[in-house]
Amino acid sequence: MPELPEVETIVRQLAPLVAGRTLATVEILDGRWSAPLPPVALAKALVGRRVEQLRRRGKYIVWEFDDGHYLVQHLRMTAVLLYDPVPDPPHVRVRLTLSGPSGSNARRLPAHTVVVCDPRRFGTAELFDSAAALERSFAARLGPEPFADAFTVAYLKRAVRARTRPIKAALLDQRVVAGVGNIYADEALFRASVHPARRAGQLSARQCESLHAGVLEALQAGIDARGASIDDFRHVDGVRGSFQDRFLVHRRAGQPCPRCGAAVIKTVVAGRGTYYCPGCQPPPRARRN
DNA sequence: AGGTCGGCCTGGCAGC
DNA sequence: TGCTGCCAGGCCGACC
Numbered sequence A: 001m002p003e004l005p006e007v008e009t010i011v012r013q014l015a016p017l018v019a020g021r022t023l024a025t026v027e028i029l030d031g032r033w034s035a036p037l038p039p040v041a042l043a044k045a046l047v048g049r050r051v052e053q054l055r056r057r058g059k060y061i062v063w064e065f066d067d068g069h070y071l072v073q074h075l076r077m078t079a080v081l082l083y084d085p086v087p088d089p090p091h092v093r094v095r096l097t098l099s100g101p102s103g104s105n106a107r108r109l110p111a112h113t114v115v116v117c118d119p120r121r122f123g124t125a126e127l128f129d130s131a132a133a134l135e136r137s138f139a140a141r142l143g144p145e146p147f148a149d150a151f152t153v154a155y156l157k158r159a160v161r162a163r164t165r166p167i168k169a170a171l172l173d174q175r176v177v178a179g180v181g182n183i184y185a186d187e188a189l190f191r192a193s194v195h196p197a198r199r200a201g202q203l204s205a206r207q208c209e210s211l212h213a214g215v216l217e218a219l220q221a222g223i224d225a226r227g228a229s230i231d232d233f234r235h236v237d238g239v240r241g242s243f244q245d246r247f248l249v250h251r252r253a254g255q256p257c258p259r260c261g262a263a264v265i266k267t268v269v270a271g272r273g274t275y276y277c278p279g280c281q282p283p284p285r286a287r288r289n
Numbered sequence B: 001a002g003g004t005c006g007g008c009c010t011g012g013c014a015g016c
Numbered sequence C: 001t002g003c004t005g006c007c008a009g010g011c012c013g014a015c016c
Helices: A004-016 A040-046 A130-143 A153-160 A167-174 A182-191 A205-223
Strands: A021-028 A051-057 A062-066 A070-074 A079-085 A092-101 A112-117 A124-128 A263-268 A270-274
Touching: A004 A051, A004 A079, A004 A112, A004 A205, A021 A040, A021 A051, A040 A124, A062 A182, A070 A130, A092 A130, A092 A270, A124 A130, A153 A167, A153 A205, A167 A182, A167 A205, A167 A270
Parallel strands: none
Antiparallel strands: A021 A092, A051 A062, A062 A070, A070 A124, A079 A112, A092 A112, A263 A270
16 A cells, blocks of 8 residues: 555656656556546656656645656555566556666666556556646645645644544545645554544644654654565565554554554444554543443 | 545465 | 355545
8 A cells, every 4th residue: 555655656766767868668558547537648748758857745646757748657555666577567557668867878878667556456647747737736736745745734733623524534535734644644543643543633743743753753664664565565676665563553453552452442433444552552532341 | 624444456375 | 175255445426
C-alpha cells in the first residue's frame, strides 16, 4: 500500500534516473491505466517528450514534461515502478523506454526502461495540459502536504472541528492531509496516544498537538526506513523497504505494545483494519464487555 | 452536506 | 490435496 513514505522513496530514487531523458516508446498494455483516455491517445501524447522532473504530491507521482504536460500517476494498492528490471517481471501494465538527454550524442547513450507492475490493476494515470489544470485538480482533492508550512496544529484543529466521524477516518481523508494511509494513520494515532475510533471533533487541544506530531514522526520514520513492504511494495530496483519491521502497532495484533506491553488489538474503524494499544490509546468511553 | 458503504481487482490463504 | 470463498484496501461515486 504505497502511502506518502513509499511514494517519496520511489520518487527520490527514480527522479535522477529519468530527469532530462526523453520517452522513446510508451507501451500501455492495460486500458484501465489511462482510462477514460484511450491508451493510444496517452501514448501518443507522451512519446518524444522530455522528462523535466519527477515529484510527489500526496500519494501521487507527477511526471512533468517539456511541453507543459503533466502525467499524474497513482499506485493505489499494488502498483510498483521498476527501473531496468531483470528478468521481465509479472503483471507489467506499462512499459516506458527512455533515451539519453536530447543532444548530439543522445543515440550513444543506452536506453533504459521503466515498467509499471500492478497485479490488481488499481493503479491509474491522468494527463494534464497545464500547471493550472493540475493545481485545480489537486486543490479539489488534496489537503496540505504534511511537511509543508500549511500543515500546522491550528490547521489540524480546524480541519477536525465539530466532525463526528472517527479521527482515523479524518486522517485517511486526503483533503484533511495528503499522503496518510492505513499504516501511517495507525502509527500516528499510537504515537499520539489517541484511540482511532474517537470522534474527530472530540479531540482535546493537547491531543491535536500530539496527533500533529505523531503524523509527522510516523511519516518521517517511514521515509527514513525507505517505506514499508508488507507484500507488494518494492523500490525501483526491486529491493524491499524496511519500515514493516519497525511498526509499533500496525499488523501487530496480539503482540506486546512497545510502550506498555499490553497486547495490541485489531479492530475495524472506518471500514479498515485498524491496530491500536488498549493501554496507551484508551477508548472514547469506558466500556465494560 | 457530512458520513457510510459498495465496487474496482486478484493473489494469497483459511477452511472444509 | 484441491477447491471455494473471503479478505486486503485507496479512492470514487452512489446513497442516506
